[in-house]
Amino acid sequence: MPQQHANLASHSLCLGASAGLGLESAKVLAARGAEVILAVRNPAKAEKALATIKAAAGPDAKVTIMALDLESLASVKAFAQEFRASGRKLHVLLNNAGIMATPFGLSKGGCYAMLCGHLPT
Secondary structure (H helix, E strand, C coil), X not given: CCCCCCCCCCEEEEECCXXXXXXXXXHHHHHCCCEEEEEECCHHHHHHHXXXXXXXXXXXXXXXXXXXXXXXXXXXXXXXXXXXXXXXXXXXXXXXXXXXXXXXXXXXCCCEHHHCXXXXX
């Protein structure tokens, strides 16, 4: 299989980009010239991730932060509206957000928190 790279004009949306695999993926995409949108629920972590990405990809890297809390359907709807209003196209979607091995809990919408990214709340 040939090696594939992000198109220089691509718009990439990365969920879970504050740490781990999501952060590393966002760094590579930004370094390859993609415009990367960090969809995050924690603004402080997002700012730290943004600095890390720019340090790795260069100060001219096109990286923006957008708020998205997958436990809140209102947040998901607001994110979708903001993204659509921006006029951007979406070329790459990295569904990397998730939680693992947490105690039982319910989301703001009342669904099992471990499944919030997959079920309507």
